[in-house]
Amino acid sequence: xxxxxxxxxxxxxxxxxxxxxxxxxxxxxxxxxxxxxxxxxxxxxxxxxxxxxxxxxxxxxxxxxxxxxxxxxxxxxxxxxxxxxxxxxxxxxxxxxxxxxxxxxxxxxxxxxxxxxxxxxxxxxxxxxxxxxxxxxxxxxxxxxxxxxxxxxxxxxxxxxxxxxxxxxxxxxxxxxxxxxxxxxxxxxxxxxxxxxxxxxxxxxxxxxxxxxxxxxxxxxxxxxxxxxxxxxxxxxxxxxxxxxxxxxxxxxxxxxxxxxxxxxxxxxxxxxxxxxxxxxxxxxxxxxxxxxxxxxxxxxxxxxxxxxxxxxxxxxxxxxxxxxxxxxxxxxxxxxxxxxxxxxxxxxxxxxxxxxxxxxxxxxxxxxxxxxxxxxxxxxxxxxxxxxxxxxxxxxxxxxxxxxxxxxxxxxxxxxxxxxxxxxxxxxxxxxxxxxxxxxxxxxxxxxxxxxxxxxxxxxxxxxxxx
Numbered sequence: 085x086x087x088x089x090x091x092x093x094x095x096x097x098x099x100x101x102x103x104x105x106x107x108x109x110x111x112x113x114x115x116x117x118x119x120x121x122x123x124x125x126x127x128x129x130x131x132x133x134x135x136x137x138x139x140x141x142x143x144x145x146x147x148x149x150x151x152x153x154x155x156x157x158x159x160x161x162x163x164x165x166x167x168x169x170x171x172x173x174x175x176x177x178x179x180x181x182x183x184x185x186x187x188x189x190x191x192x193x194x195x196x197x198x199x200x201x202x203x204x205x206x207x208x209x210x211x212x213x214x215x216x217x218x219x220x221x222x223x224x225x226x227x228x229x230x231x232x233x234x235x236x237x238x239x240x241x242x243x244x245x246x247x248x249x250x251x252x253x254x255x256x257x258x259x260x261x262x263x264x265x266x267x268x269x270x271x272x273x274x275x276x277x278x279x280x281x282x283x284x285x286x287x288x289x290x291x292x293x294x295x296x297x298x299x300x301x302x303x304x305x306x307x308x309x310x311x312x313x314x315x316x317x318x319x320x321x322x323x324x325x326x327x328x329x330x331x332x333x334x335x336x337x338x339x340x341x342x343x344x345x346x347x348x349x350x351x352x353x354x355x356x357x358x359x360x361x362x363x364x365x366x367x368x369x370x371x372x373x374x375x376x377x378x379x380x381x382x383x384x385x386x387x388x389x390x391x392x393x394x395x396x397x398x399x400x401x402x403x404x405x406x407x408x409x410x411x412x413x414x415x416x417x418x419x420x421x422x423x424x425x426x427x428x429x430x431x432x433x434x435x436x437x438x439x440x441x442x443x444x445x446x447x448x449x450x451x452x453x454x455x456x457x458x459x460x461x462x463x464x465x466x467x468x469x470x471x472x473x474x475x476x477x478x479x480x481x482x483x484x485x486x487x488x489x490x491x492x493x494x495x496x497x498x499x500x501x502x503x504x505x506x507x508x509x510x511x512x513x514x515x516x517x518x519x520x521x522x523x524x525x526x527x528x529x530x531x532x533x534x535x536x537x538x539x540x541x542x543x544x545x546x547x548x549x550x551x552x
Contacts, residue, residue: 105329106345107268114271114353115415116196117317119408120383121355123361129310131294135358138311139305142351145532146315147517148524149489150326151343152496155505157330158339163425164324167331168495171504175495182488183426185323187374188480190419191450192473194248197412198240198454202226203384204405205240207391212401216392219385229458230422237454245450248416249443251438252424263417267410271353275408279359282367291366295358306548309539312532318354319347320418322485322492327401338512353411360404364390383408420446437467478544486537490530497526 160167163181169176206215215222216487229236251263283292320326333339361382368390370517391401420442455462456472467475496505502522509515542548 097188102334102342104265104336105333106342107265114268114350115317115320115411116193116200116408117314117415118350118354119357119411120361122314123358124382125129125310125314126183126295126358127362129307130299131362132296132298133300133302134311135295135355136298137307138314138354139351141308141311141315142262142319142347144520144524145312145529146321147317147343147347148493148521148529149315149321150319150346151340151521151524152492152505153321153326154330154333154343155339155508156492156496157327158335159504159508161331162327163422163429164327165330165426165431167503168329168492171500172495175491175499178488178491178495181484182322182324182327183423185326185480185484185488186325186419186422187426187445188449188476188484189323190416190423191446192418192453192476193412193419194245194446195237195450195453197244197248197409197416198237198242199227199384200405200408200412201244202237202240203388204402204409207398207402207405210398212388212398213378213392216388218339218387223384227457228463229455229460238451241450241454242447244413244416245443245446247413248420249439251413251417252420253439259297263414267414268349271407271410271414274403274410275353275356275360278400278404278407281396282360282364285364285367285394287367288361288363291363292359295362296400306539311541312536316481316489316536317487318350320415322489323419323422324426325422326416328425329418331425334509339509340515340517361387364394368393383450406452421547482540483537484543486533486540490533493530493533497522497530502526 122138126138156167156171157163160170162170163183165179168179168182203215226235227237229238233239256264282288316322331507333342365382365386368386385403388401391397391404394400420439423442423446424435424438427433427442430434433441452462453471453473453476456465456474457463462472465472468478470478496502502525505521505525506515506518509518515521539548
């Protein structure tokens with residue numbers, strides 16, 4: 085049996101090298117959480133003070149959790165469904181719970197990816213001002229599927245899903261790595277171009293100051309909790325993705341340095357997203373912070389109006405939605421790959437059959453989110469008073485992910501011991517932040533994760549509100 089297991093490990097797909105791993109993992113981390121959630125949360129929670137707290141947490145709290153997951157994957161050579169049980173059989177159920185996260189997220193994520201695809205298409209064919217003229221009505225008509233076929237979310241959901249499935253079908257080195265190696269540098273360049281254009285608009289300087297200069301009078305415990313919650317969205321923590329990608333990582337690649345590079349990439353894109361959006365909305369609204377609305381309203385309603393008010397706004401809007409499309413696609417690829425890897429590990433169907441089966445599942449579950457805002461039968465069903473997309477987002481991000489991260493800390497910090505990660509890191513070099521890692525995993529992170537879980541549930545149920 086040990087020999088057979090060893091052969092299976094040797095045959096597992098892998099990235100060609102450290103750069104391929106870093107770009108693919110960064111592609112996973114950089115997504116809609118960076119582009120739209122980070123800016124509006126930063127605006128609600130004090131701008132510069134939120135940015136400062138987030139950066140501090142990213143290099144401590146986020147570093148420890150991401151390193152633990154990648155090390156677990158590289159050590160076990162398994163996806164999350166089997167990795168926890170291999171470290172300790174009592175934690176096998178945690179693998180099942182963790183595996184549910186990407187399976188819940190990827191269907192509704194592809195629906196939102198379809199929205200982005202639609203907006204990119206419309207901006208590319210010159211409809212910026214037409215959309216901005218009735219931004220609320222256009223977006224509501226689109227997501228409620230009350231318009232003609234091409235103004236219906238389903239075809240765009242299918243296009244985005246098929247693009248994602250084709251990349252996963254091509255494999256780790258020929259599909260995921262190559263796509264990420266191309267898209268990530270392009271995404272950085274586009275981010276810089278759009279951010280530069282945004283901060284140079286008349287009236288944007290006040291938005292730049294609000295975003296970059298910390299005002300400690302706005303600091304509170306909620307600032308810290310909001311920043312920690314954002315780390316789950318931004319860094320793909322507790323989704324099984326980093327465990328899966330870690331299982332494809334070569335033993336000789338520098339693990340700690342790779343995590344540092346992913347952190348830098350992810351935080352830089354989130355930072356640039358804030359520069360793209362906050363100053364532009366400030367300039368458009370005359371400094372009215374209430375214009376920085378939450379979630380889809382910011383990207384699909386407020387920003388088209390901002391672009392329409394700009395010189396060359398149609399071009400900048402097209403570039404912006406292309407950037408968001410790239411970010412959404414790389415994250416969707418990682419989510420789908422994680423589910424495919426889980427299915428393949430358990431069913432031994434092979435990549436092609438597993439990918440097809442998972443794509444059919446994503447289409448079926450995603451259809452609920454696709455039509456959940458409509459007036460039909462699906463739209464009439466409201467789990468806990470929420471549309472399906474909002475419910476799946478709440479269940480995965482606010483409940484399951486903090487629980488998985490908490491028990492991962494307990495497993496590494498108190499059951500197997502932190503040496504199981506330290507030894508894996510030291511295979512490829514010295515562990516420079518070893519003491520920080522141990523402090524975070526054993527003591528600070530578990531306490532913080534309980535606070536994040538409680539505050540996230542209360543916030544989503546309407547009993548708590550981030551910001552002032």
